[in-house]
Amino acid sequence: MTAHHPCIYLDYAATTPVDPAVIQAMNHCMSFDGSFGNAASVYHPFGWDSAELIDGAKEQVAKLIGAAPSELVFTSGATESINLALKGLALHPDNSKRHIITSATEHKAVLDVCAFLEQKGFSITYLNPDQQGIINKDQVLSAMQDDTLLVSLMHVNNETGVIQNITEIGELCRSKSVLFHVDAAQSAGKLVIDVKHSNIDLLSLSAHKFYGPKGVGALFICRGLPTHLSPMIHGGGHQKGMRSGTLPTQQIVGLGKACEIAMERMDADLNITQAHYDRVVDSVSGLSGVIINGDQDRHYPGILNLSFPGRDSEELMMRLKRFAVSSGSACSSADRKPSHVLLAMGRSADLAHSxxxxxxxxxxxxxxxxxxxxxxxxxxP
Ligand SMILES: Cc1ncc(COP(=O)(O)O)c(C=O)c1O
Structure with a gap:
């Protein structure tokens, strides 16, 4: 609990507060006595200063995921990265493949882009996970067709914390010459990611999920992709034409700093989070009827999804109003539809509503x- 909020924040999967060291690094990039220049101003030191800071941030982001700095494009967040990855690939004039594989438990940022591509004539296979939320490699293999362009799967599910086996699926995709995009919005900065080891071609991440600012993210685009990407935002040709617009130095520096801190703290953060998770799981397993949703072995401990059979999540949240928690994902909680993730895992609408x-x-x-x-x-009681 903080002095300002009479409420305990337990909604880190929705967003995180910005680390003070990140704020400090960002502040330096805004005022007249700091590095406020436009990184595209190549004729004076104000521009050079900002360009240098952006290069530094690119290295920090690259290091976090095992990429080369030249393989990154800065965006406004994971939603934009996902749009650029999926639409950019699918709609490129050189692309003739028309099939995409994803899962029914993806974030709306992926599902809505896929629905848009369906309207454009693409066919999409939505794989259903098992009851624990896991997609297995054989399902992906049997969904593959001659004209499969891409497999897009999330690393950590934002509602359940379930971790997909991206390394196994990456290996399969590479062996079949199908591209592989990973939505790492919930895992970047929290779990080890190595894009080369996991044969990932494209990866989306977002700073505000790991103590960086909102409004900035990155897309990793593996060097030497056989298919090109069409940019989604045209303009001054920034970022090699992949995403035009003046680079927001302070946002990018904030993202870079958040990556650096995440690497230093990853093990410690994970251990503490696991301890919190274990304590709560221990105590709820004694409460009658409570169900823990999602695989418990392949699971990120920062996210706990519980069903309370016979109860309604709105009523539960009212009774837990000292705590900032969420029913399902933040984005879908306004419309009171049962969670599409829990439904895809075979839970009933009633259970999903609880x-x-x-x-x-x-x-x-x-x-x-x-x-x-x-x-x-x-x-x-
Ligand atoms: C799994 C997942 N993908 C994508 C997003 C979208 O990220 P952003 O808020 O950076 O657009 C989120 C965040 O809500 C998420 O949890």
């Missing part, structure tokens, strides 16, 4: 967890 997503992060304290456990127990 679920809560609790997500932990860097500033979650043991006290926060203790209060949560007490409040969850109090739901069962």
């Amino acid at each position: 679920s809560l997503r609790i997500s932990f992060g860097r500033y979650t304290s043991e006290d926060d967890v203790k209060h949560l456990i007490q409040a969850l127990s109090a739901l069962f």
Whole structure:
């Protein structure tokens, strides 16, 4: 709990606060006595300064995912990266392939782009996971066709925390010459990612999910892709024409700093998060009827998805109003549709309507967890 909010923040999968060191690095890029220049101003030191900072940030992002700096394009976040990856590939004039494979448990940023491409004449296979939320390699293999352009899968699911086996699926895609895009919005900065080892061709990430600012992300585009990407935003030809627009130095520097900090803290953050997760899971498994959604072995501990059979998530959230939690994903909670992720995992609409997503992060304290456990127990008089 903070002085400003009489509420404990347990919604880190929706977004995270910005790390103070990130804010400091960003502040330096805005004022007259700092590096405020336009990185595209090649004739004076104000521009050179910003260009140098952007190059540094590119190295920090590249390091986080095992890429080369030249393989990155900065965007406004994961949604834009995903749009550029999927539409950019599919709509390129040289592309003649018309089939894309994805899963029914993807974020809307992927599902809505796929629906758009369907309207443009592409055919999309939406794989259903097993009851634990896992897509297996054989399903991907049997969905492949001669004209399959791309497989797009998320690394960590934003509602359940389930981790897909991207290395196994990447290997399969490479062996079949099918491109592989990974939505790493929930895993970048939290789990080890090595795009080369996992045979990933395209990867989307977003700073605000790991203590960087909102409004900036990156798309990794593997060097030497057999298919080109069409840009989605045209203009001054920035970023080799892949994404025009003056580079927001402060946002990009913030993303870079968040990557650097994430690398330093990854093990420690993960251990603490796992400890919080284990404590809550231990206590809820004693509460009658509570179901933990998602595979427990292949799972990121920052996200806990619980169903409370016979209860309604809105009622539960009212009773837990000291805690900022979410019912399903933040984006779909306004429209009261049952979670498409839980439905795809074979849960009933009723069970999906009785679920809560609790997500932990860097500033979650043991006290926060203790209060949560007490409040969850109090739901069962
Ligand atoms: C799995 C996943 N993909 C994509 C996004 C979209 O990211 P952004 O908010 O950076 O556009 C999110 C965040 O809501 C997410 O959780």
